[in-house]
Each structure stands twice: as structure tokens, then as C-alpha cells.
Amino acid sequence: MMNDKVLVTGGAGFIGSHLARALLAEGHAVTILVDLSMGKEENIPVGASFIQGDVRSQEDVRRAILGAGIVFHEAARVSIRASVKEFYEDADTNFMGTLNLLKCCSKSDVRKFVFASSMAVYADSASPNPIAEDYTTEPISPYGIAKLAAEKYCMQLTSEMGIGCHILRYFNTYGPGQTYTPYVGVITIFIRQLLQGQSPRVFGDGEQRRDFVHVSDIIAANLLSMKSPLARGIFNVGTGKATSVNDIASLLCRRIDPQCQPCHADAHPGELRNSIADIRSISAALGYRPAAALPEKIGEVIEFYRKGTGNRGKQVEEPPERDRSPIPASSGSGNRRP
Numbered sequence: 001m002m003n004d005k006v007l008v009t010g011g012a013g014f015i016g017s018h019l020a021r022a023l024l025a026e027g028h029a030v031t032i033l034v035d036l037s038m039g040k041e042e043n044i045p046v047g048a049s050f051i052q053g054d055v056r057s058q059e060d061v062r063r064a065i066l067g068a069g070i071v072f073h074e075a076a077r078v079s080i081r082a083s084v085k086e087f088y089e090d091a092d093t094n095f096m097g098t099l100n101l102l103k104c105c106s107k108s109d110v111r112k113f114v115f116a117s118s119m120a121v122y123a124d125s126a127s128p129n130p131i132a133e134d135y136t137t138e139p140i141s142p143y144g145i146a147k148l149a150a151e152k153y154c155m156q157l158t159s160e161m162g163i164g165c166h167i168l169r170y171f172n173t174y175g176p177g178q179t180y181t182p183y184v185g186v187i188t189i190f191i192r193q194l195l196q197g198q199s200p201r202v203f204g205d206g207e208q209r210r211d212f213v214h215v216s217d218i219i220a221a222n223l224l225s226m227k228s229p230l231a232r233g234i235f236n237v238g239t240g241k242a243t244s245v246n247d248i249a250s251l252l253c254r255r256i257d258p259q260c261q262p263c264h265a266d267a268h269p270g271e272l273r274n275s276i277a278d279i280r281s282i283s284a285a286l287g288y289r290p291a292a293a294l295p296e297k298i299g300e301v302i303e304f305y306r307k308g309t310g311n312r313g314k315q316v317e318e319p320p321e322r323d324r325s326p327i328p329a330s331s332g333s334g335n336r337r338p
């Protein structure tokens with residue numbers, strides 16, 4: 001599998017760009033397919049081939065997938081909150097885009113398909129106990145419904161095509177380079193609010209609990225998945241540890257502006273109360289061990305944004321949906337090989 005050609009969709013985004021960098025470092029030839037509706041061309045690592053296109057376009061995907069042995073499908077509209085109103089656009093990219101990719105996998109060289117799914121596929125949980133992969137999948141947001149439906153198509157169609165398939169259900173991912181929007185990535189949002197002299201705004205009572213996983217652990221899970229001889233699997237990717245949104249807000253106030261107190265606003269529909277990963281399955285099957293500890297890593301993330309390098313992603317002050325119409329497929333492509 002070394003030096004295999006790999007396709008990373010969404011490789012200008014937060015997780016996709018970290019993944020592309022790691023794959024290049026391991027000696028793979030990396031092609032990135034991304035529409036640049038979020039993220040930035042500068043995020044695309046030097047050395048990767050870059051096709052500016054849309055995962056919903058057969059022409060774009062067929063071009064990008066040519067010769068690829070492995071596909072990491074990261075491209076998505078990632079706002080759970082926005083998916084409540086923008087359910088059509090959400091499903092169009094996250095569900096139909098995935099189907100288009102699967103369709104293009106047939107009669108290709110692809111041997112393994114790794115799909116970036118989400119904790120949003122699960123039913124809400126009354127307790128902050130970790131949930132395993134067989135926990136009820138009853139999503140409470142359109143985003144979760146589209147991810148779950150896409151998962152099922154991934155498993156069934158790749159099986160018919162004789163392609164390996166891993167579904168990785170990421171929990172709340174944080175780290176340097178997260179694309180800022182007012183909706184995605186509570187740690188990034190709070191850091192930005194505090195650095196701008198504002199109080200972190202907690203939606204609801206703040207006692208909702210999350211499993212915050214550093215992007216380096218998400219990348220490690222993807223690399224393990226790629227290298228694993230196991231053909232198929234659905235895995236949670238998190239840490240197994242519960243942290244409340246209040247705890248995060250207080251921690252960040254202490255680190256950035258100890259005079260500041262979090263403020264509260266109304267809770268939003270479609271958000272889970274408790275979302276903690278049971279990671280025993282991925283640990284046993286792939287040897288995954290989360291290595292990043294939140295209290296240690298948070299300082300690095302604060303520094304990243306303090307230095308202003310956090311402005312790598314598109315900065316969105318207003319609801320981003322109107323800005324997120326796809327860029328025409330013909331509008332550009334490039335090659336960032338040195």
C-alpha cells in the first residue's frame with residue numbers, strides 16, 4: 001500500500017488538509033478534489049495534485065479518481081445547525097455527492113474507500129456514557145440522516161464492487177487550522193470570541209457533553225484504516241472522555257482572558273445532549289490509541305489562532321450558506337507539485 005495514489009476529497013478543509021499532509025509525508029501521491037466553498041487553496045499542501053471541482057460532478061470525480069487505489073472522502077457541508085434549514089443542500093452534497101463518488105469507484109482502481117462519517121448518526125443519549133457502534137442510529141439532524149444514509153450506501157455498494165470500506169465516525173474534532181464558521185467547532189469558535197474580547201457564547205445550559213478529539217488522532221485513525229488488512233468496518237473515532245461545553249468555555253476563559261465569563265444563549269435544534277465515543281472497537285481492530293490530551297493541546301491551538309495563522313480558512317461572520325454555492329467545475333484546477 002506504500003506509495004499508492006490516494007484521492008482526498010475536501011483536502012483544502014480542516015481535516016482533509018491535515019490528512020493530505022500526512023499522506024504526502026508517508027510517500028503517497030495525493031490528489032485533492034475540493035470545491036473551495038470552505039477552506040482555502042493555501043491549505044492544500046505543496047506536493048499534492050489539486051483539482052478544483054465538485055464531488056457531485058461525475059466529470060470532476062472521474063478525473064480525480066483516475067489511478068487512485070484509496071479514496072478518503074472528507075468533503076462535506078459540515079454544519080449540523082445549518083443542515084436543519086438547508087436540508088436539501090446538505091443532502092445534495094453529503095448524500096448525493098457520496099453516491100456520485102461511489103458510482104465513479106466502479107470500473108476504477110480503487111481498492112479501499114474510507115468515509116468520514118460523524119457522531120451525528122447516533123440517537124441522543126441521556127447519559128454521558130460512551131456509546132459503541134451498535135448504539136441506536138436515530139439521527140436528530142438532517143446532517144446526521146444524510147451521513148447515515150451515505151454510510152449504508154458505502155457499505156453495500158463497495159461490497160458489491162469488491163472494494164474495502166471503512167466508515168470512521170469522527171466525534172468533535174479540534175486542532176489548528178479548523179475552518180472558522182459561527183456554527184462548527186465550539187473550541188475554535190470560543191477561542192476566536194475570546195481573542196476578540198468577547199465572552200464565549202454557550203448555547204443552552206452548557207451541560208451538553210462532547211468527546212473532543214484532536215485532529216492528529218483523527219489522522220492517525222485514517223492512516224491505520226488505510227494500512228489495515230481488515231476489509232470492512234464501522235468505527236468511532238474519539239477519546240472516550242466526556243467534557244461539557246461549560247468546562248471548555250471556563251478552560252478557555254482561564255487560558256485566554258481570566259476576567260471573562262461565558263454567557264448563554266438559546267439551545268439549537270438538532271444538537272445532541274451527550275456524544276461520547278466508545279473506542280474499544282477501533283482500538284481492538286486497528287490498534288488506535290488517542291495520544292493527544294485536551295489540556296495540553298489546547299495551548300497549541302490558542303497559539304495558532306493568536307498568531308493569526310488561524311485565518312487560513314475562509315472567515316465567515318454571517319451565516320455562510322449563501323456563500324457556499326459550488327464553484328463551477330471548469331473554474332480551475334492546479335497542480336501543486338513542487
Ligand SMILES: NC(=O)c1ccc[n+]([C@@H]2O[C@H](COP(=O)([O-])OP(=O)(O)OC[C@H]3O[C@@H](n4cnc5c(N)ncnc54)[C@H](O)[C@@H]3O)[C@@H](O)[C@H]2O)c1
Pocket residue numbers: 009010011012013014015016033034035036037038039040053054055056073074075076077078093097116117118119169170171172173174178179185326
Ligand atoms: N470537524 C468535525 O468536528 C467533524 C466531526 C464529524 C465529522 N466530520 C466530517 O469530517 C469531514 C471533514 O470535515 P472538516 O471539519 O475538515 O470540514 P471543512 O469544512 O473544513 O472541510 C470540508 C471541505 O469540503 C469541501 N466541500 C464541501 N462541499 C463540496 C463539494 N460539493 N465538492 C467538493 N468539495 C466540497 C469544502 O470546500 C471544504 O474544503 C466532513 O466529512 C465532516 O462531515 C467533521
